[in-house]
Amino acid sequence: MVSIYVLLIVFLITFVVAAALGRSWFHRRLRRPELLRRICLVAGSTLLVANLASVFLEAPELWRTADLTLTLGGLASLGVALTALRTGGAPARQPRRVLAIGAHPDDLELACGGTLAKFVDSGHEVQGLVMSDGTRGGDPLERSLDAQRGAAFMGLTGMTHYNFTDTDLFRHSQEMVGVIEAAIARYNPDIILTHSNHDQHQDHQAVHMATLRAARQHHSILCYESPSATRDFSPSVFIDIDDYLDAKVQAVRMHSDQRAKPYMTPERVRGIASFRGGQARRRVAEAYEPVRLLSTEMEKL
Numbered sequence: 001m002v003s004i005y006v007l008l009i010v011f012l013i014t015f016v017v018a019a020a021l022g023r024s025w026f027h028r029r030l031r032r033p034e035l036l037r038r039i040c041l042v043a044g045s046t047l048l049v050a051n052l053a054s055v056f057l058e059a060p061e062l063w064r065t066a067d068l069t070l071t072l073g074g075l076a077s078l079g080v081a082l083t084a085l086r087t088g089g090a091p092a093r094q095p096r097r098v099l100a101i102g103a104h105p106d107d108l109e110l111a112c113g114g115t116l117a118k119f120v121d122s123g124h125e126v127q128g129l130v131m132s133d134g135t136r137g138g139d140p141l142e143r144s145l146d147a148q149r150g151a152a153f154m155g156l157t158g159m160t161h162y163n164f165t166d167t168d169l170f171r172h173s174q175e176m177v178g179v180i181e182a183a184i185a186r187y188n189p190d191i192i193l194t195h196s197n198h199d200q201h202q203d204h205q206a207v208h209m210a211t212l213r214a215a216r217q218h219h220s221i222l223c224y225e226s227p228s229a230t231r232d233f234s235p236s237v238f239i240d241i242d243d244y245l246d247a248k249v250q251a252v253r254m255h256s257d258q259r260a261k262p263y264m265t266p267e268r269v270r271g272i273a274s275f276r277g278g279q280a281r282r283r284v285a286e287a288y289e290p291v292r293l294l295s296t297e298m299e300k301l
């Protein structure tokens with residue numbers, strides 16, 4: 001019969017390998033990198049101290065038998081804590097509020113999923129708005145659920161869905177301006193993210209225009225890059241998403257209803273991030289066109 005200790009050791013090794021390989025994906029599954037880090041630090045330290053105590057004290061037989069398990073458990077927990085430290089990012093000195101607006105259920109993940117996950121882990125509050133349920137591109141119920149799953153995975157504080165007519169959002173321009181104005185009044189965001197005008201999808205253009213009208217008094221608006229961006233998309237603001245590309249790929253994959261679309265593949269998502277990273281002189285990045293941007297807002301992110 002396989003000893004319980006052998007099973008425990010196998011489990012712990014698997015845990016550490018999963019943590020090391022999965023990186024941000026692993027930690028987002030556990031939702032709270034900071035909490036994970038603290039739990040592992042406490043567990044690791046306790047186990048190692050217990051192990052030392054068993055060496056120097058008159059430990060019971062059962063305790064001494066478990067020596068190896070205690071050691072490996074302690075080291076594994078400390079290893080996970082260190083990995084979480086690497087991917088958790090430095091907490092923001094001044095938390096900001098970010099409002100991200102998309103036309104369809106998968107737009108935010110595809111365009112700025114790495115940025116939003118990174119913001120959340122840094123302690124910023126991110127709210128999402130989606131204008132349509134994507135009826136023309138797939139099953140609306142499934143797509144709405146996928147959007148909720150994607151938002152939860154990235155760690156958004158809230159996600160509000162509207163059912164304006166998919167592919168015909170220009171017809172709802174005035175209503176969209178109204179709901180975006182209401183969201184700005186409700187959340188008082190420091191930065192607003194939205195679609196670019198340099199995009200061949202008419203719904204993306206409609207949301208871009210509606211955002212600009214609703215946020216006409218706002219000082220910081222960044223336009224993100226969708227897969228349907230045109231060659232005129234010319235970014236000058238880049239967010240380094242090193243350590244967050246895996247999380248972005250996973251958030252995009254949560255839109256299972258859309259998996260057959262060529263721009264949903266991990267290769268395409270990673271390729272765009274790598275291309276923009278090269279422009280930004282980083283490994284991977286997400287790119288933005290600023291409508292206008294108060295410099296202090298970027299410094300605090």
Ligand SMILES: [Zn+2]
Pocket residue numbers: 103104107201204226
């Ligand atoms: Zn879209």
